[in-house]
Amino acid sequence: MKSPLEQSMLSPLSPSTGGLTRSRSQVFSDPELFTPSKTNILHDSTYNKGTAFSRDERDKLGLSGLLPYKVETLEDQLRRALRQFRAFTTPIEKYIYLSSLQERNETLFYRLLVENLVETMPIVYTPTVGEACTKLHEVWRSSRGMYISLEDKGRIRRLLDNWSHVPDIIVVTDGSRILGLGDLGCGGMGIPIGKLSLYVAGAGFHPVKTLPVQLDVGTNNQKLRNDDLYLGLNRDRVRGEEFYSFADEFLMAVKDKWPKCLVQFEDFSNDVCFELLEKYRNKLLCFNDDIQGTGAVIVSGFLNAAKVTGIRPKDHKIVFFGAGSASVGVADQIAMVMKLDSDKDGKQVTVDEMRRRMYLVDSKGLVTKSRGGRLEVHKVAYARDDVEEELTSLLEVVKKYKPTALIGLSGQGQTFTEEILSLMAENNEKPIVFALSNPTNNSECSAEQAVKFTKGKCVFASGSPFPDVTYEDKVIKPGQGNNMYIFPGLGLGAVVSESKNVSDLMVLTASQVLADCVTEQDLKKGDIYPSLASIRSISVKIAAAVARQSVKEGLCRLTSIPDDWEQYVKNYVFEPAYAELGDASQLQ
């Protein structure tokens, strides 16, 4: 005798259905064939506890007989999950494993992340997330977040109704500049997903309060478009008015439906990212992570590195390799802290004067006013007008200007050569070398190269993690200068204070708090960033300070202002642990 469900799956000419297949709606409306199953909870990643459902819960939720006998604890499950995770040998396999765990049981997934941040971050975030983005169409298992394509123009507000939760945070990309990997079309979705995993693991957002979004406006990546498995809109990427009006419809729909939600712009190419930020920064709660988040995290590292070098911030001279969204974001914020440092001496210098201490090098060489050709708007404030000759290589620029710091945000791997690094070491007692491009292959140099070619003298940070380096019996821990230290706390502060906007001072506050998380002892060891393992407590501190700054500027929309912001933030924070579940009605 076949069960009703099995019967419903019989062949189209099954006699039991009178020779006709039952339509889906018939199946759903027939209580014998379809009971909205209590077992769904085993497939609901938010509530699922798997083998950790207690006997009582199993009885009440109709799960008895559907799980093996033993009732496990989250810790038991964690041991198994960690063993499974470690059994995979390649990073991409580990990534796929973690993604499927996230789809099955978010509590277990986040507990695994939180307790093993140093080990799991390189998988869910850079560098492996980069590989996952390039292969999204190949490794695709299931959907997460929202994909909104140009063809949805005119109905985006209605599409948002398909999302069943109220998000506190959206990370959105159009996939046009994914890490240093270029245009990855809809594969770029891996980045919002990865960033949001960090919002949860690193700051304590509740998973259901996060929404990754990919705005699909086509791709210019021909290799992807020629691939029959590619999942996105197969057409040339749209820019110009059509792009802005599409983005506007999305952003206004978000503001209308979820007015308190924070929108983080991520990995939009520099032909649109500056303009998007300028257009919306005062219209809704938003920020651009590559410009502002990166600016803040590198300012923290720079302030601490300046202490290590013994040279005050205002006296540094910096060469940037790369003159795109990240470099300009970092340069702007460093110019601001240089000015603040100078103000301490009672000298009223302008931010523009401090910009003179920076030299930006792009794909054509040193950015100058005189070099001819089009000068993109974001480079104008840094274009030099004081050069006698055009310098077309980084080496020439380093030779001529003898910087105290070299910051790589070019997306070009292996460009800080032995010659350049040796020169930095010849010119400085403690040169600052930040090779910040992601993922690892795009890093301007490795930690080992930086240490070796500067004879152990450099203060180093990279965008993606590098292993410890041993130099003359000393173990050096390379710092990770990645916006991951900033955006979780900055976002948390902006959300809990229900801020109207994200102001420049809120961003600057975040970077100062992060810098202060590094102790004198850490600095003595040459560490300029705190350990990633403490990111949750750092995020709480950053969030509290950011919220206070929001209040100070009159941006906070809370009707009653908390006395103790740290406690207020902590009350919001999600801990990945199982709650006692009652009966099924509780889950509706």
Ligand SMILES: NC(=O)C1=CN([C@@H]2O[C@H](COP(=O)(O)OP(=O)(O)OC[C@H]3O[C@@H](n4cnc5c(N)ncnc54)[C@H](OP(=O)(O)O)[C@@H]3O)[C@@H](O)[C@H]2O)C=CC1
């Ligand atoms: N560590 C971190 O937290 C972060 C790291 N990044 C990384 O920084 C890198 C750049 O990001 P972003 O600024 O947003 O990207 P952009 O595309 O905006 O900028 C890239 C810049 O690099 C320049 N460039 C490209 N090729 C060369 C070359 N051969 N020689 C010299 N300059 C070159 C480009 O020159 P041109 O202007 O002439 O085209 C452009 O100015 C990426 O790898 C990204 O992953 C980004 C954000 C945060």
Ligand SMILES: CC(=O)C(=O)O
């Ligand atoms: C870290 C980051 O945001 C980037 O590389 O784009």
Ligand SMILES: [Mg+2]
């Ligand atoms: Mg980014």
